[in-house]
Amino acid sequence: MRLGPYAVEVPVMLAPMAGMSDLPYREVCRAHGAGYAVGEMTTCLPQFRTSRKSATRWACAEESGLRVVQLLGADPAMMADAARYAEDSGAQVIDINMGCPAKKVLQTACGSALMKDEALVVRILEAVRAAVSVPVTLKIRTGWNREQRNAVSIAKLAEQAGVEMLTIHGRTREDGFSGEAEYETIGNVKAAVSIPVIANGDVDSGEKARRVMAVTGADGVMIGRASYGNPWIFSEVGAALGYLSQWDRPSLEERHAVICDHMRRHFDYYGGARGAVTFRKHLNHYLKGLPGAEKLLGELFALSDEDVLGAALNRYFERLQEL
Numbered sequence: 001m002r003l004g005p006y007a008v009e010v011p012v013m014l015a016p017m018a019g020m021s022d023l024p025y026r027e028v029c030r031a032h033g034a035g036y037a038v039g040e041m042t043t044c045l046p047q048f049r050t051s052r053k054s055a056t057r058w059a060c061a062e063e064s065g066l067r068v069v070q071l072l073g074a075d076p077a078m079m080a081d082a083a084r085y086a087e088d089s090g091a092q093v094i095d096i097n098m099g100c101p102a103k104k105v106l107q108t109a110c111g112s113a114l115m116k117d118e119a120l121v122v123r124i125l126e127a128v129r130a131a132v133s134v135p136v137t138l139k140i141r142t143g144w145n146r147e148q149r150n151a152v153s154i155a156k157l158a159e160q161a162g163v164e165m166l167t168i169h170g171r172t173r174e175d176g177f178s179g180e181a182e183y184e185t186i187g188n189v190k191a192a193v194s195i196p197v198i199a200n201g202d203v204d205s206g207e208k209a210r211r212v213m214a215v216t217g218a219d220g221v222m223i224g225r226a227s228y229g230n231p232w233i234f235s236e237v238g239a240a241l242g243y244l245s246q247w248d249r250p251s252l253e254e255r256h257a258v259i260c261d262h263m264r265r266h267f268d269y270y271g272g273a274r275g276a277v278t279f280r281k282h283l284n285h286y287l288k289g290l291p292g293a294e295k296l297l298g299e300l301f302a303l304s305d306e307d308v309l310g311a312a313l314n315r316y317f318e319r320l321q322e323l
Helices: 023-031 076-088 111-116 118-131 151-161 184-192 206-216 233-240 252-270 272-287 293-300 306-322
Strands: 012-014 036-043 068-072 093-098 136-141 165-169 197-200 220-223
Touching: 012 023, 012 233, 023 036, 023 252, 068 076, 076 093, 076 118, 093 111, 093 118, 111 118, 111 136, 118 136, 118 151, 136 151, 151 165, 151 184, 165 184, 184 197, 184 206, 197 206, 206 220, 206 233, 220 233, 252 272, 252 306, 272 293, 272 306, 293 306
Parallel strands: 012 036, 012 220, 036 068, 068 093, 093 136, 136 165, 165 197, 197 220
Antiparallel strands: none
């Protein structure tokens, strides 16, 4: 799949997820099959660019794949300025968020709220496209609500504005993340435009990915929540779609090794105290369902030293191996 001057050899993608898809997470997912990874959503407001939280959401020179920055905003001029800042900082792709259903985002008329105002959508896309030389992509939902599924209309407008790839989550804003994703609308979008279309929503296995691709005719799939504690899903889906070689379910030893690798990357990136706090969510997902995990997590969450935390994990996995 082509994206401007870039070739995306494996269109099995990691979705942008606030609080999750930071650089360490993106690199772990890439190591396990993700061919493309989008950074965490970041606001276009200039006063937050250098805050401790937002500073990690811009382009990172250490990134091993395409540097994709996703912007959130509702003002065309501010979005254009943020896009220029992102490109100057090293972003190779600018992604525009018009799909987030979170209440705090909707309260600022951003994210999926923009799908109610197609004229504003066009102004934002045209302003960003004119501001940068790198590819501009767009992430949307199927519509604002089930009575207003206007993804096809917005897709056509986006293509006319110069957007080079569309990702569509198969739910409306009204649906949030409840119920099951529907893919018919994504298929309708694919039939209506000539730019690449990526299907997103409930892709949680290789078999599901094959069904979604068959139903939608999409050019690739994007995976979000199903990757939590499960970066191997990208290898599974890549193999199922014929982009990667045979995939095997990870052994206990391999699972342990990936947790340690992710933890090392995470602590190197964030430092000690902050790294310990922000890695807890990852530990919760990695250990979910394993014997004695609930008790262990209570112990691990009290630790802040990387070496001590690693030693505790080593002892736990040694006990699992004995069992």
